[in-house]
Amino acid sequence: MAKRNFFVIPGEPVGVIAAQSIGEPGTQMVLRSFHYAGVASSIATSGLPRLVEIVDTRKKPATPFSYVYLKGKAAKDFETAEQIVKKINEVKVNDIAKRVLENFSKGTILIRLDDQKLEANELTTKAVASKIEKLIKIEAGTSEHTVIIKTHTKSAKQIRALAVQIGKLTINGIENAGRAVIKQDKATEEFYIVTNNSNILGIMTIDGVDTGRIYTNDIFEMYRVFGVEAARNTVAKELDTVLREQGINVDQRHLFILADAMTSSGAIKNVGRRGLSGEKESIFARAAYEETVKHLINAAAFGEKDDMLGVTENVLIGKQIGLGTGTVTLAIKKEDLSKISEKKAKK
Amino acid sequence: MAKKSINEKCYVYINGRILGFVKDGLAYSKEIRTARRTGVLSGEINVSYMKKLNAVHINTDNGRIRKPYVVVEGGKSKLTADILEKLRKKEIEFSYLLRHGIVEYLDAEEEENTLVVFKESDITPETTHLEVDMTSLFGFTLNTSPFPEHNNAARHAMLSNFIKQSQGLYATNFNLRFDSRSYLLFYPQNPIVSTSVYRSAKMEKHPSGQNFIVALSTYYGYNMADAVVINKGAVDRGLGRSMFYKTYSDEERRYPGGQKDVFKVPPPTAEGYLGEHAYSKLSEDGIIEPETMVDEGDVLIGKVAPPRFLEESISASGLEEKIRDDSTTLKAGEKGVIDSVVFTESTGATKVVKVRIKSLKIPEKGDKFASRQGQKGVAAYIVPPEDMPFNEQGIVPDLLLNPHSVPNRLTFGHLLEELAGKAGAVAGKMVDGTAFAEKGSARIQQFGEELEKYGFDKFGDETLYDGLTGKRFTAKIFNGIVYYNRLYHMVSNKLQVRSRGPVQILTHQPTEGKARQGGLRFGEMERDVLVGYGASLLLKERLLDQSDKASVLICKDCGNIGYYDYIKRTVVCPICGGSSMSEVEISYAFKLLLDEIKSMHIFPSIKMKE
Numbered sequence: 027m028a029k030r031n032f033f034v035i036p037g038e039p040v041g042v043i044a045a046q047s048i049g050e051p052g053t054q055m056v057l058r059s060f061h062y063a064g065v066a067s068s069i070a071t072s073g074l075p076r077l078v079e080i081v082d083t084r085k086k087p088a089t090p091f092s093y094v095y096l097k098g099k100a101a102k103d104f105e106t107a108e109q110i111v112k113k114i115n116e117v118k119v120n121d122i123a124k125r126v127l128e129n130f131s132k133g134t135i136l137i138r139l140d141d142q143k144l145e146a147n148e149l150t151t152k153a154v155a156s157k158i159e160k161l162i163k164i165e166a167g168t169s170e171h172t173v174i175i176k177t178h179t180k181s182a183k184q185i186r187a188l189a190v191q192i193g194k195l196t197i198n199g200i201e202n203a204g205r206a207v208i209k210q211d212k213a214t215e216e217f218y219i220v221t222n223n224s225n226i227l228g229i230m231t232i233d234g235v236d237t238g239r240i241y242t243n244d245i246f247e248m249y250r251v252f253g254v255e256a257a258r259n260t261v262a263k264e265l266d267t268v269l270r271e272q273g274i275n276v277d278q279r280h281l282f283i284l285a286d287a288m289t290s291s292g293a294i295k296n297v298g299r300r301g302l303s304g305e306k307e308s309i310f311a312r313a314a315y316e317e318t319v320k321h322l323i324n325a326a327a328f329g330e331k332d333d334m335l336g337v338t339e340n341v342l343i344g345k346q347i348g349l350g351t352g353t354v355t356l357a358i359k360k361e362d363l364s365k366i367s368e369k370k371a372k373k
Numbered sequence: 374m375a376k377k378s379i380n381e382k383c384y385v386y387i388n389g390r391i392l393g394f395v396k397d398g399l400a401y402s403k404e405i406r407t408a409r410r411t412g413v414l415s416g417e418i419n420v421s422y423m424k425k426l427n428a429v430h431i432n433t434d435n436g437r438i439r440k441p442y443v444v445v446e447g448g449k450s451k452l453t454a455d456i457l458e459k460l461r462k463k464e465i466e467f468s469y470l471l472r473h474g475i476v477e478y479l480d481a482e483e484e485e486n487t488l489v490v491f492k493e494s495d496i497t498p499e500t501t502h503l504e505v506d507m508t509s510l511f512g513f514t515l516n517t518s519p520f521p522e523h524n525n526a527a528r529h530a531m532l533s534n535f536i537k538q539s540q541g542l543y544a545t546n547f548n549l550r551f552d553s554r555s556y557l558l559f560y561p562q563n564p565i566v567s568t569s570v571y572r573s574a575k576m577e578k579h580p581s582g583q584n585f586i587v588a589l590s591t592y593y594g595y596n597m598a599d600a601v602v603i604n605k606g607a608v609d610r611g612l613g614r615s616m617f618y619k620t621y622s623d624e625e626r627r628y629p630g631g632q633k634d635v636f637k638v639p640p641p642t643a644e645g646y647l648g649e650h651a652y653s654k655l656s657e658d659g660i661i662e663p664e665t666m667v668d669e670g671d672v673l674i675g676k677v678a679p680p681r682f683l684e685e686s687i688s689a690s691g692l693e694e695k696i697r698d699d700s701t702t703l704k705a706g707e708k709g710v711i712d713s714v715v716f717t718e719s720t721g722a723t724k725v726v727k728v729r730i731k732s733l734k735i736p737e738k739g740d741k742f743a744s745r746q747g748q749k750g751v752a753a754y755i756v757p758p759e760d761m762p763f764n765e766q767g768i769v770p771d772l773l774l775n776p777h778s779v780p781n782r783l784t785f786g787h788l789l790e791e792l793a794g795k796a797g798a799v800a801g802k803m804v805d806g807t808a809f810a811e812k813g814s815a816r817i818q819q820f821g822e823e824l825e826k827y828g829f830d831k832f833g834d835e836t837l838y839d840g841l842t843g844k845r846f847t848a849k850i851f852n853g854i855v856y857y858n859r860l861y862h863m864v865s866n867k868l869q870v871r872s873r874g875p876v877q878i879l880t881h882q883p884t885e886g887k888a889r890q891g892g893l894r895f896g897e898m899e900r901d902v903l904v905g906y907g908a909s910l911l912l913k914e915r916l917l918d919q920s921d922k923a924s925v926l927i928c929k930d931c932g933n934i935g936y937y938d939y940i941k942r943t944v945v946c947p948i949c950g951g952s953s954m955s956e957v958e959i960s961y962a963f964k965l966l967l968d969e970i971k972s973m974h975i976f977p978s979i980k981m982k983e
Contacts, residue, residue, distance in 0.1 A: 042905040322975070326970075341916060342962075344960035351909045352909030
């Protein structure tokens with residue numbers, strides 16, 4: 027019996043309640059958007075802009091980051107953790123180059139490398155050259171601290187384009203993984219890594235990374251790597267983080283409803299005319315939201331039928347809605363009742 | 374980095390257009406300034422040197438806001454004691470100061486080149502100007518309020534608005550004016566605590582408030598959350614009493630085709646005739662007489678107009694010309710006495726009638742009051758004088774302000790004004806409350822001494838007794854005199870109720886707005902609340918039964934809307950001709966939607982479950 031009290035009453039409009047429970051505190055967020063000064067590593071989008079980002083399901087968050095947890099020795103040992111950081115940290119040609127020179131008459135590109143930076147990243151000039159050769163399949167020679175690339179073209183335009191392309195090549199580390207920083211969990215004294223961009227699939231290939239606990243705030247990346255259920259949990263968790271940061275206490279279950287609604291189709295849908303609201307079953311409900319004429323014309327063109335099962339369409343025509351006290355209807359009419367008793371009498 | 378060869382020359386702009394170059398812009402701008410001060414150039418010219426752009430801007434165009442400053446040269450103010458004395462004796466005028474470069478007007482651009490000090494004692498060798506007066510920091514309205522330097526800046530914006538909304542003696546020729554709306558305070562007083570700007574602007578000739586005895590006290594629950602309690606005794610003696618004037622006007626318009634309106638009592642044959650009773654107060658010429666008591670629905674100006682469409686006058690069998698009633702009636706919820714009627718002619722040589730109606734506005738529950746300190750309040754209870762708190766001398770406050778109104782809002786000026794007003798009242802003196810004239814602490818001391826001289830507490834606290842029980846209040850209560858304004862937001866002009874009323878023709882939904890006796894919108898968010906609560910029948914009642922419920926016949930065969938043919942006594946579907954219909958209740962707005970869809974050659978069909 028006690029357990030039953032936890033159940034939601036049949037016909038309870040949980041969606042509306044969830045929407046109001048998130049929406050009302052959301053109105054206060056506009057006025058109270060705090061900015062934390064300092065702590066350069068953790069300047070993540072927060073407050074209303076982040077909330078909008080989540081419900082609009084942007085393909086890439088404005089400030090992506092990932093949490094990389096470690097397993098085995100790395101989790102307890104700083105040195106080992108540091109090794110992993112080095113493997114993650116992305117090094118581009120531009121990062122280690124002192125200067126990039128183009129020789130348009132000879133058709134070569136000279137990349138003078140910075141000794142100190144090479145050393146810091148445990149690289150040699152030759153290693154850089156071979157990496158470039160491998161990545162874009164081009165002839166690259168070396169002469170002390172300089173990589174010489176032969177382009178076999180004399181078009182200045184092509185040489186310049188190539189030089190720019192080479193500058194952006196990733197020599198070391200994981201592409202798009204961003205800068206990695208080691209942090210320590212105060213409670214468990216466990217080391218973990220925070221990156222200011224996210225490529226969890228790349229990071230997961232590194233030994234010592236706990237692939238089961240890796241996390242990114244990029245919902246689509248979680249979806250690609252771990253699937254919808256993970257994406258659903260990420261949506262809920264990110265919503266919770268945003269609201270909690272603002273000192274707003276919204277029950278988890280409201281966020282779950284929203285996250286479930288966004289992911290129940292197996293893909294991630296946003297909240298709006300290109301997602302949840304735009305894909306409603308009812309024509310009238312869609313027309314009442316946005317792009318009224320478009321929906322009505324399409325419905326007419328294809329001879330669509332509206333079953334009048336939702337709330338909005340019933341409010342529109344003035345029928346009692348099928349939620350709350352409108353959930354229950356008579357199963358047997360009074361007239362039919364007499365027929366039944368007649369039948370019984372016959373038997 | 375700009376190249377040096379360009380930077381060597383300093384651009385000179387006049388009213389934003391390039392005039393030419395000079396070598397040294399700074400020296401050039403100073404030269405112009407000297408020429409202006411010596412009277413060689415007009416005093417309306419402003420010049421500024423922009424260091425970063427290395428450019429001189431000379432402005433002579435109109436629309437610049439300018440402000441006077443005293444010129445300081447060589448570390449000395451040019452406005453010497455000698456000149457001040459001459460000014461005082463009226464040997465010279467203000468224009469003398471302008472002509473001789475003692476005072477000059479600066480615009481926003483030239484101000485960028487200055488270093489201004491507030492006091493003469495603050496002058497350093499770098500100083501270029503001296504502020505004429507500290508009050509020039511604030512605008513006019515704010516400067517009519519006492520002690521503004523003791524208030525929170527957010528309150529300044531509020532109080533400036535409240536002062537503009539106050540009822541008072543707005544013009545001395547009010548009796549000859551026909552403003553569309555005007556408010557006139559019966560017994561306007563000058564504030565005991567005024568300011569130099571208030572006096573020099575001759576505000577004393579048309580004051581807009583009264584000196585209220587204010588006690589900073591609660592009164593049971595009646596002055597919670599910006600409500601105020603007002604003494605009925607004071608109200609009966611004329612406190613805050615005012616007259617509201619409203620002008621209705623109408624014109625005998627001419628129409629193409631030689632037709633025109635006529636002022637007269639409309640005949641019962643006129644289209645839109647309102648019934649004999651409505652016109653009963655009109656005199657023979659069709660216009661109401663002064664001193665007539667009028668109520669809502671009464672006609673003020675009787676007028677007949679030609680029919681709106683030409684066909685109507687033609688089709689009417691020809692004998693009698695058809696006319697339309699176009700009278701002006703008193704709007705719903707209004708009543709009063711006709712104050713004045715004017716019969717005149719417009720510039721277009723048409724007859725014009727203006728009827729001014731007055732109504733007495735005695736302060737009542739719901740009227741808005743505000744002090745000059747950004748403290749507004751709505752009268753929530755007009756207390757009988759015997760129930761008000763009183764002091765040993767039998768003095769009863771006019772208004773009780775909740776003490777909680779002060780600490781959060783930081784309106785210390787309110788407390789200072791209260792103390793100053795009390796000190797001024799007991800001493801029989803007018804008190805000056807000009808901004809920055811003196812330090813606040815010195816003023817408190819001063820007022821305290823004055824009060825003590827007349828046997829009052831120096832902080833303005835007094836022992837009060839409860840008017841209801843006669844018991845002494847344990848705490849001493851701060852009271853004094855504050856200048857209060859009665860603002861023109863009065864319930865009697867705003868009150869509106871509706872249970873049933875007019876509906877819009879197009880949608881059959883209730884109208885919106887007070888002028889149309891409308892209802893309050895039950896919007897989308899309100900709808901969501903009922904959905905969220907699960908109150909499905911209440912929702913249907915609000916949105917259908919009490920709004921635009923329509924009963925329509927829907928064809929069981931084709932799903933189209935049909936009608937009942939009263940002659941054949943049968944239901945008809947105009948599309949399929951079928952005669953099996955069922956009656957369905959839908960919102961009229963939905964019926965309208967279906968009609969509009971049909972107008973686009975789309976056929977919506979309604980299928981019904983049995």
